[in-house]
Amino acid sequence: MSPSNVPATHREVRLASRPERALDSDHFVVAEVPLPQPGPGQVLVRNRLMSVAASLRTLMRGDAGMPMPSFEVGRPLSAPAVGEVVTAPEGGTLRPGDLVSHWAGFREYAVMEADAVQPVDLTVLPDPVAYLSQGPSAWIGVVRGAEVREGDTVFVSGAAGGLGTLAGQFARLRGAGRVIGSTSSQRKADYLIETLGYDAVVLRGAGPIEDQLRKAAPEGIDAVVDTVGGEQLQAALALARPGARVGLIGALSAQVSGENTAPVEIDVFSLILRGIQLRGVSGARHRDALAEYQETFGRWLREGSVTVPHARLSGIDQAPRALMELLEGHHIGTVVVEL
Numbered sequence: 001m002s003p004s005n006v007p008a009t010h011r012e013v014r015l016a017s018r019p020e021r022a023l024d025s026d027h028f029v030v031a032e033v034p035l036p037q038p039g040p041g042q043v044l045v046r047n048r049l050m051s052v053a054a055s056l057r058t059l060m061r062g063d064a065g066m067p068m069p070s071f072e073v074g075r076p077l078s079a080p081a082v083g084e085v086v087t088a089p090e091g092g093t094l095r096p097g098d099l100v101s102h103w104a105g106f107r108e109y110a111v112m113e114a115d116a117v118q119p120v121d122l123t124v125l126p127d128p129v130a131y132l133s134q135g136p137s138a139w140i141g142v143v144r145g146a147e148v149r150e151g152d153t154v155f156v157s158g159a160a161g162g163l164g165t166l167a168g169q170f171a172r173l174r175g176a177g178r179v180i181g182s183t184s185s186q187r188k189a190d191y192l193i194e195t196l197g198y199d200a201v202v203l204r205g206a207g208p209i210e211d212q213l214r215k216a217a218p219e220g221i222d223a224v225v226d227t228v229g230g231e232q233l234q235a236a237l238a239l240a241r242p243g244a245r246v247g248l249i250g251a252l253s254a255q256v257s258g259e260n261t262a263p264v265e266i267d268v269f270s271l272i273l274r275g276i277q278l279r280g281v282s283g284a285r286h287r288d289a290l291a292e293y294q295e296t297f298g299r300w301l302r303e304g305s306v307t308v309p310h311a312r313l314s315g316i317d318q319a320p321r322a323l324m325e326l327l328e329g330h331h332i333g334t335v336v337v338e339l
């Protein structure tokens with residue numbers, strides 16, 4: 001796209017009001033606004049694809065306590081996006097037509113400082129969707145949180161989500177002997193088993209998770225990638241073998257309803273006796289793991305040993321629906337919107 005082809009206006013999705021409980025369309029407004037003009041040192045990008053994730057629900061609160069600032073009422077939301085450079089500062093490394101990734105999704109065009117965008121190199125990760133995936137967090141959950149080892153029995157909670165669909169595959173490729181997931185429906189469980197190679201799946205809403213997990217892992221669990229918290233974490237801890245590693249990476253059970261605390265009752269005495277290690281992990285604290293992630297994930301994608309399961313919606317006006325449907329559990333994997 002050349003600068004002469006850019007329109008005078010574009011659309012962006014703004015936060016209309018802060019949600020107290022479940023999200024609905026009244027919390028969003030799609031506004032037609034003048035195209036932002038890049039200043040010195042800034043880049044203008046035509047966004048092509050963005051992703052939504054449960055963490056955006058947390059940022060819609062005023063006091064999210066996340067590493068990035070909460071969204072402001074009346075201002076555009078943001079999310080990971082991939083777009084095409086339209087104009088870039090002279091003398092820099094970016095050129096019109098380059099694909100870049102950044103955090104200014106939920107708008108058709110974005111203006112940012114040139115150093116706020118990262119090149120999308122399809123020779124490293126061969127699919128733009130991979131740049132929008134929860135791959136980095138899944139990697140950190142598996143490698144640093146659960147520290148999956150050869151032959152381990154691994155439990156991934158929230159296995160059909162953006163992070164979980166990748167974490168299960170990563171765990172298997174890191175040598176796990178048995179991979180068990182949790183999800184909410186038989187349709188998703190069948191997908192996890194038949195397409196992603198999970199050995200067993202427990203279903204939330206189909207009886208006590210601990211009983212289901214005991215059947216799925218009669219010998220116990222060595223490593224946990226927990227994206228859910230609540231009853232699922234309690235069940236994983238009950239089944240954890242001596243020395244098990246439990247990576248805490250998400251709290252979907254509280255997050256989807258807008259909570260930003262996720263209390264869980266645990267028997268500390270029992271954890272001490274079994275030497276169980278609970279580790280809170282996040283992308284922000286493990287940036288040093290990301291070079292190995294990119295190299296390994298890219299290789300696995302090119303070999304075809306990993307896929308990025310995703311759902312795709314089309315049009316910026318569908319972005320609010322994408323987030324609401326994600327939180328309601330309609331989709332499997334990463335949810336992307338074509339802009």
Ligand SMILES: NC(=O)c1ccc[n+]([C@@H]2O[C@H](COP(=O)([O-])OP(=O)(O)OC[C@H]3O[C@@H](n4cnc5c(N)ncnc54)[C@H](OP(=O)(O)O)[C@@H]3O)[C@@H](O)[C@H]2O)c1
Pocket residue numbers: 052053054055134137158159160161162163164182183184185188204227228249250251252253254255256281282283284326327328329330331332333
């Ligand atoms: N620490 C970090 O650096 C880091 C980085 C990225 C993400 N995270 C966190 O990791 C978690 C997973 O992220 P994600 O992007 O994979 O999530 P996601 O795909 O956005 O999560 C959506 C899924 O949550 C599940 N869900 C809905 N209600 C639930 C409930 N009441 N209990 C349990 N699960 C429920 C549904 O799956 P089912 O229908 O299958 O249950 C739904 O498809 C989130 O908490 C996110 O904030 C942390």
